[in-house]
Amino acid sequence: MSIDFSALHAAPRLLIDAELQPLQGARFQPTGFPDLGAAVYDGPNGNRLLLVESAQSMANRMETVCWDAPNDDWVDALKGLPLIKVIDNQGKPLTNTVQEAHRLNSAYVLEGKDQTVFDKLKAELADMDEGAVDLKKLAAVVLRYDANALLHGLFLAKKELAGGRLRLPRVVSSFIEAEDVNLAQSGGVKNDHVNPSGDTAKGFGNVPYSRSDYTAPKITAYFNIDLAQIRGFGLGNAVEQLLIALALYKIRAVLDFGLRLRTACDLDVKKLTVTRPTGWELPERNTLEAAIPGLIAAVAAEGRFAEPRVTQVSWGKK
């Protein structure tokens, strides 16, 4: 099954707005920290805005929905994409570049005793020490080992690798913002019917607590795919199609089953709009799931992936 990407051929970017609403009730719990609270700020027209999920967090969520944790592998549709897996000294899976926040630049990949990946990168990117960084070549190398990093950006912050200048910008970015928010304060008491005045530090006793949820008439998830950047990688039509389909799959997957952001923040999609290019329709998830294996095979046939697709390194402190 194939997807028609011709309408995107000349478009510089793909912008998608997804209007969200709490799955049950009206309240939701935004991102925040115990001593900082939620990120509330003012909009230019005076309405109060709330950052429900940041760009960094959404990137993590878009990666999480691609990973089948119990089986330690990509979800079915994405099987065959290259990545790096880290195993511990007993050979058990420890982490991988999809789950690691810094992807290929993860300390578990580049900072351990096992320098396999580091050496490969150094060898393949050796001629970039002086002069301008060849981004097309960098993109080709990243695609070879960690295809996912091409979409979410990468910063190889090691001076041995071209003086720490190897950077790829985010191609897919996203955030969730709520407009015109109001605070919904609530609270309660954890009751200890055995000894209400017990030592609360040890988990006994009655503990009163408060919590701050929010309500909002409008919650929107914004998605942005930099199509010009995908074309700018110069990796050919097959890779372009694969990266676009992969980005769309991530968005669909997050909207379909990745919107339980926190215990008290479970959102549902009310309306989905493609704002750029107008008139283009976002393919359904099952259409993308059906198309992606073929796209992976096409790129693999061009010899652009490392073989085997999974590069394995073992973790041990230097």
Added chain:
Amino acid sequence: MLTLSLSFPGGRYHATPWGRHVNEADVAWPPDPWRLTRALIATWYRKLDHQLYPETLLTSLLGLLAAEPPHYRLPTAVHSHTRHYMPNRQKSTLIFDAFARIDPTEALIVHWPGCQLNDAQTALLDELLNCIGYVGRAESWVEAKRLGDWSGEPNCFPGSTQIDQETGEIQTEPVHLYAPLTPDAYANFQQQMQSGLALRKLKTSELKSIKKTLPISWLAAVGLDTADLQNAGWSAPPAAQKILYQRPIQALKSSVASRAKPKPSPSADTVRYAVYGKPLMRELDTIRFAEHVRRAVMGKAKWTLGETAIPPLLSGHGLNTDNRHCHAFFLPQADSNGRLDHVLIHVPAGIDGDMRRVFGALKLVKGFDGQEWRLMLEHIGQREDFENVSPIVQSASVWQSRTPYLHPWHCKKDFDIPAQIRREFRERQLAEPTEIRLLPTIKPHGRELRPIDFQRFRSKRGLAQPDTRGSFWQLIFAEPVTGPLALGFGCHFGLGLFTPVKANE
């Protein structure tokens, strides 16, 4: 002339000013010409076909843009930030992420008044603008385009502080923006620096890192990595100059998140006060007292809102001719002894927030001879709210004069007083009375009163007054009409006021 429009579909612009730490949470606003130039270079470098758009063309385009500091038209922006901890295992550092929150539908305009591009440069610029993904940090999604024609007024431009000559108030806020040197200026600077470096005794490594930041190519100098500049010890990029710009005060408003959202006020058209003072004025002097009240309201409006901001609906001045009777009616009301102990102000077009502030602040009415009456605000609301205390706002089919009616036009053949009354109803788009009866006298408080017993003249001189005597009337309508009904000369000052007649009266 060249004009660019930048809009931010994510509604946010993240950029740290040069020389500031990210945790200072400052935002570079507007985007420096230096940053825009570098964003264009990055876009060319990452996304464009270098065969189709060669480096020489890019240099010529950016050199032209550097030749003239651009002017800006800034949209409303709010300075905001979020905070988060770095997910570092050893130490969780708190990071401030500052940004300007902008309306995604509003555009930031960058305008070069004297810039002329040739066709190839225009084509390259259009392609760069089409492909640019963000300006500033990666979260600052941007959509950019060239505007063929722009006739707007810039509000941020190079220059010194602008001062209002009349009031002495400072009208602009200075802000330093970095802009690239022109290629010629950079070539001069680079040669001078190179010859200067040759004279200094520096370590080889130090010399090497400085020389690396002074390439011969202007484009390479503008496109240098910030980390390289910092390593070489530059406090500002060598290929940049600092230009003093003036932006509007509050161009980057600080966050006002703690401010409570004002509750929307219910709509209102009527306000009523109780009047205290000794002695209270007589109902016969209604027009006098109404004039005192209006003067007090005007004074309070001037003090509260400013001399030039008095609402026309309060003053009655400066309204359209078709809106003559939508402004305030000052209607004093008498007690059973014929003393004016209340005043009702009715604004048919409605009372807005400014007027509410004025009415809320009004406490005192002064006469000309040192008399004072204290006012106590009873309520601001719809006229129906006052039905129980003020009969003049009730609905009724029969109304009769409470104060004398002074016809506003000169009487002519076929245009007698009843005809004038009917015309007033037509002009106010109200149902005309079916019957109009002359009343020689009225007996409001048991005492029989003639029109000439009332004060019937405004204190304002030079007013044309076709009627000096006045008359009392009873009006009968087919359907009940809602008051207040005030007609004729001085109707906004309590003359020509009608009151409902109950069925048993």
